[in-house]
Amino acid sequence: MxxxxxxxxxxxxxxxxxxxxxxxxxxxxxxxxxxxxxxxxxxxxxxxxxxxxxxxxxxxxxxxxxxxxxxxxxxxxxxxxxxxxxxxxxxxxxxxxxxxxxxxxxxxxxxxxxxxxxxxxxxxxxxxxxxxxxxxxxxxxxxxxxxxxxxxxxxxxxxxxxxxxxxxxxxxxxxxxxxxxxxxxxxxxxxxxxxxxxxxxxxxxxxxxxxxxxxxxxxxxxxxxxxxxxxxxxxxxxxxxxxxxxxxxxxxxxxxxxxxxxxxxxxxxxxxxxxxxxxxxxxxxxxxxxxxxPRTVKDIHLYLKNQKRNRTFPDAGYRLSTGKLELHRQSGHLTTKVVYSSDFDNAGSWTWGEKKKPRLLETNSKNRLSLPTSGGYVVLKRISSNDGDEPKRLMPAWLSRTTIGVDVVALENHVQYIHKKGEPLSEDEGKALVEFLSSDEAQAVMRTINGTTQINKPDMDRLNIPFGNSNEIRKSKTMPKVPLESGGKSSRYSEWIQH
Ligand SMILES: C[S@@+](CC[C@H](N)C(=O)[O-])C[C@H]1O[C@@H](n2cnc3c(N)ncnc32)[C@H](O)[C@@H]1O
Structure with a gap:
């Protein structure tokens, strides 16, 4: 054809x-x-x-x-x-x-x-x-x-x-x-x-x-x-x-x-x-x-590779929540360090890039997230768009006492965070999740499925995850990789023309 x-x-x-x-x-x-x-x-x-x-x-x-x-x-x-x-x-x-x-x-x-x-x-x-x-x-x-x-x-x-x-x-x-x-x-x-x-x-x-x-x-x-x-x-x-x-x-x-x-x-x-x-x-x-x-043949193959994994984001125990702090609806008396989406970059490093908005705010306990002595949460920018050739849709970073230097934070509502039914993730798991979310595979899935500028719960729920607990993360380096569907004449997707 x-x-x-x-x-x-x-x-x-x-x-x-x-x-x-x-x-x-x-x-x-x-x-x-x-x-x-x-x-x-x-x-x-x-x-x-x-x-x-x-x-x-x-x-x-x-x-x-x-x-x-x-x-x-x-x-x-x-x-x-x-x-x-x-x-x-x-x-x-x-x-x-x-x-x-x-x-x-x-x-x-x-x-x-x-x-x-x-x-x-x-x-x-x-x-x-x-x-x-x-x-x-x-x-x-x-x-x-x-x-x-x-x-x-x-x-x-x-x-x-x-x-x-x-x-x-x-x-x-x-x-x-x-x-x-x-x-x-x-x-x-x-x-x-x-x-x-x-x-x-x-x-x-x-x-x-x-x-x-x-x-x-x-x-x-x-x-x-x-x-x-x-x-x-x-x-x-x-x-x-x-x-x-x-x-x-x-x-x-x-x-x-x-x-x-x-x-x-x-x-x-x-x-x-x-x-x-x-x-x-x-x-x-x-x-x-x-x-x-899908926008490219590479994205189709990565999307199909992900579809073949049999554990969804919620199956792996993960939940996505939105930062609760809204600057225009502020009340409370607990001085808290605020994390904004521009405080971490596209590579997951903490840059504290937000210079205009207040760093410390008087807030109430509902807006605060306590960080555990060990472990933490994966944060994700809520807004990104499908603009350009291979846009990055998932921009995660590891949030812990060590990475941000405080025990408790208030996440502004352009920041999402990933937890395990309310509990923090171990450091090994969190870092593996950051690595996976940054991968070509996860980015291709999000470009393919998400038609808005927001990364929301239903989008994350459709992403399959290659591991579900710390043991598997340790093993994952030796786990067999899911193969990419091959291109060429034998592929179900071979009938494409690259102009
Ligand atoms: C997105 S514009 C597209 C205009 C044109 N078809 C084009 O492609 O350039 C939609 C048009 O629908 C008209 N419109 C809005 N509500 C309408 C309605 N209930 N019935 C008919 N036209 C409507 C607007 O005035 C507008 O000109």
Whole structure:
């Protein structure tokens, strides 16, 4: 099975100009809108190169006419890029485009974009603009339809990102249908999945954060039960949107039974040539508890090596807790030395790098952690991100009376600490754990499973540990190593192309 490189320059020159115009409209509105209003609207315009990359992820069949839905259409960049691509590749000659956009300021640009496309493509196309996509939630959830509109063959969307409180009518309606959606973007995806025609194509730009954690478990389950996830594009950079720092992914799904294989494209950012195309068994990486998205072949092998170990972090007796000290909620009368996340470096050495915040604080007993005469705890920075080539996600250090010179500390809440059900670890065990958490294997697992900037308990609970007590740590130097799955033709993961 061979795949072609995903190209960023699929559109012929004739449409490049149209798309560049739409892109400059997005720039205009981006600059004309205050940060507060952008946040309220969940408005972040997709860069042109990303819109084009998304449009080429689908593999459509030829048909005379294609119906395209564009919920949260903005200036129309996604539907215009998709229609241009379908027209270029002779997939369709005629289009019905349905856009939904609550920001009325954009409607004129939106209709102009589609009518330019229609006249340039010499296609007999029609389009409609409506305002709020979610007003159709009831009919979409009940019947999968919007009155007066055909079911789309394609939906392309970069849905608005906004928290959805569980008390809002949309949440309650979704709940009535057995779906919980903590954000407006996941609600849009649910409604889009209901609307798209059977075997139809759903293309979306989404934050990667839904791929892990308990909040989005129901959403992941919904996606897996209702769609076949066929292709995901990962970006190594978190700065793909102007003025937004967030890990985003592109998803291509079909409304049909889950395909056995999934393709993952990895690129630095939407403007660079993709580095890898990986074709993997979908069951290995997609399940409702998490979606594991490896960024390199090396990371896949290290992730699989870790999966083969049979003792999870909690099985080994470890627990992760968050430092209890919050600077803005301080009270008490016990003078205590405070440890911040910048006090230890990425290599686990104590540098006491925090110079601006108070080193000693009057605190109460609940915020203090007593250090034993022998042994201690492993501390971990809570915040890190998947940014760049091989980002370090786990940054541990050994916390003991010897390493920090006091008997009791207050850990600020950007510091996590690892204990054994409340008890400290022996020094041997603690240091072995620091070494393991710093290893390529543990880093690769965290890059693969964690789609947010925080290392939390569920993430650590999915890491397998090579030892469980001091005896095994002593023995571990002579223990047989778990082999890496070999590459090459015999590997289940051999069908990848490194570009
Ligand atoms: C993340 S932006 C994406 C815009 C455009 N699709 C793009 O990719 O550049 C989401 C858009 O959805 C719009 N929006 C927010 N809530 C909406 C709703 N309930 N119905 C329709 N559009 C909505 C926002 O105004 C914003 O323009």
């Amino acid at each position: 061979k795949y072609n490189l995903v190209s960023n320059s699929v559109c012929k020159d004739e449409y490049s100009e149209l798309l560049a115009r739409i892109d400059s409209n997005s720039d205009y509105w981006r600059n004309a809108t205050s940060p507060v209003e952008k946040k309220l609207r969940g408005q972040h315009f997709t860069p042109l190169s990303m819109a084009v990359q998304l449009s080429v992820m689908s593999s459509p069949n030829v048909s005379v006419k294609s119906v395209i839905g564009d919920p949260g259409a903005g200036t129309g960049i996604l539907s215009a890029a998709l229609a241009s691509r379908l027209q270029n590749q002779n997939v369709s000659k005629h289009f019905s485009i349905y856009g939904f956009e609550t920001d009325q300021r954009l409607h004129e640009d939106l209709s102009r974009a589609w009518s330019f496309f229609s006249s340039q493509a010499e296609s007999n196309s029609d389009y409609q603009i409506q305002s709020d996509f979610t007003v159709h939630a009831n009919s979409l959830l009940e019947r999968g339809e919007i009155d007066g509109l055909s079911k789309p063959d394609f939906i392309t969307t970069n849905p608005p990102y906004n928290k959805l409180s569980s008390k809002e009518p949309l949440s309650l309606l979704l709940k009535k249908h057995g779906i919980s959606s903590p954000n407006l973007y996941s609600a849009f995806m649910v409604l889009a999945a209901k609307w798209v025609a059977d075997d139809g194509h759903l293309l979306a730009v989404l934050p990667r954060s839904f791929c892990s954690g308990a909040y989005f478990k129901d959403f992941r389950k919904f996606l897996l039960e209702n769609l076949s996830i066929e292709h995901i594009t990962l970006y190594k950079s978190r700065s793909c949107f102007k003025n937004v720092l967030q890990e985003n992914i592109l998803i291509y799904a079909r409304k049909r039974k889950q395909a056995g294989r999934i393709r993952i494209t990895v690129a630095k950012d939407p403007d660079s040539k993709p580095e890898y195309d990986l074709v993997l068994p979908s069951a290995d990486i997609l399940n409702e508890s998490h979606w594991s998205l």
